[in-house]
Structures are given as structure tokens and as C-alpha cells.
Amino acid sequence: MIITSTNIAKPTTINWQGKQVTTGIYKTPTHDPIYLGKNDVAQDEVTDRRYHGGEFKACYLFSANQYPYWKSLYPNLNWNWGMFGENLTVEGLDETQIQVADIYKVGGALIQITQPREPCFKLGVKFGSQKVVKQYIAYGYSGTYVRVLEEGNVKTGDEFTLVKQANNSLSIYDLNHLLFAKTKDKTLLELAINNEALPLKKREKLKAFL
Secondary structure (H helix, E strand, O other): OEEEEEEEOOOEEEEEOOEEEEEOOOOEEEOOOEEEOOOOEOOOOOOOOOOOOOHHHOEEEEEHHHHHHHHHHOOOOOOOOOOOOOOEEEEOOOOOOOEOOOEEEEOOEEEEEEEEOOOOHHHHHHHOOOHHHHHHHHHOOOOEEEEEEEOEEEOOOOEEEEEEOOOOOOEHHHHHHHHHOOOOOHHHHHHHHOOOOOOHHHHHHHHOOO
16 A cells, blocks of 8 residues: 545535534645544644544545546546545555454554444535445445544655554454444454454444444
């Protein structure tokens, strides 16, 4: 895996159901290195910290390999890296292969894979249609959030080196499916519940399905 683009956002105000809402989803590429901190990316807008930022969502990664699929569905949008609100656009990121709790070295940072992105209405606003939210969930290639174990700068061209592979884990793709499945696989539930790379609140919520 290699960083294709580093992306940050300034606060943007959108209209949603008659209300003014501030969001950081409108990310654009930056030619400078970006600093991955323990709770967020330096100089990047994180508005609603109930759902963004923090230890288990310090930085969001999305695969450059998935862009052609979405461009075919929404060809009239103004496409650029950062379209999905990701801080890092990553060539070769495959959600079926990366495991929750895997640890990678990239640039000056040490990161741990945590959880898939669960989209909200803001993605729909950006794409001009709320149907993209259901399409995104159904497609299953969600990108991933990471925890920053060691802070540091990363830049375009930096490669990911697997430092420690998780044991008894599940892929980001499988976890994403598990979160939205009406009937939840017991084996996957147990793997998720016992994985400390997931926040306790999410694990407790999943435990209720056993």
C-alpha cells in the first residue's frame, strides 16, 4: 500500500433539512506532509467529535482503487482525491485483506487498523443524492479508520509496512458487513467483541446480538 494523496479540509457549511450544518467532509489534496496526531490530523477540520476524530478514528483511509467504480456511478461530479472525506487516499488498500488491529508503519507514524467508516447524510449531500449512503453500505468497501500509536508526518509516496499482523481478528470488509447485517454471524461477532482495537462502546453494542 502506498499513499496516493494526503487530504485535509477547512470547515464547510451545508444545508440539511432546513438547518445549517458544519462539516469536514470536503477534503482536498495538499502537497505538504500532514501530521497524524493521537486524536486527529493536524490542521484538518473535525466538527462533530461524537462520530469523528478521537483515539479510534484519528485518521481515515480510503482506497484509490475504488475511485473508478464510484466515478462510473457519479460521472458528473467534480472528482479529486479526498472525495470520500479521507485524510489518506491509499493505492492498494484492500478491505478484504487488512485486519482489525493490524499495525503498520507509514512515514513517521505508527498506526493500527480499527474500524470501517459508517456513512451519514453528509456523504449524500456531497454526492448530490442520499442514495449514495445505501450504495456505499451495500458495496462494502468502506475504507478504514486508524488509531495513531506513534504520531508523525506522512506524505504522498510513503509506503505502508506491516509491523504486526493481528491474531484472531476479522477483516475490515467482514466487520463492515457485520455492522449492517440484519442476521449477524456469531463467529464474527465473537471476533469483534474480543478485539481491543475496537472501542469498548462498539464492542458492547455488538455483544447484545449474541
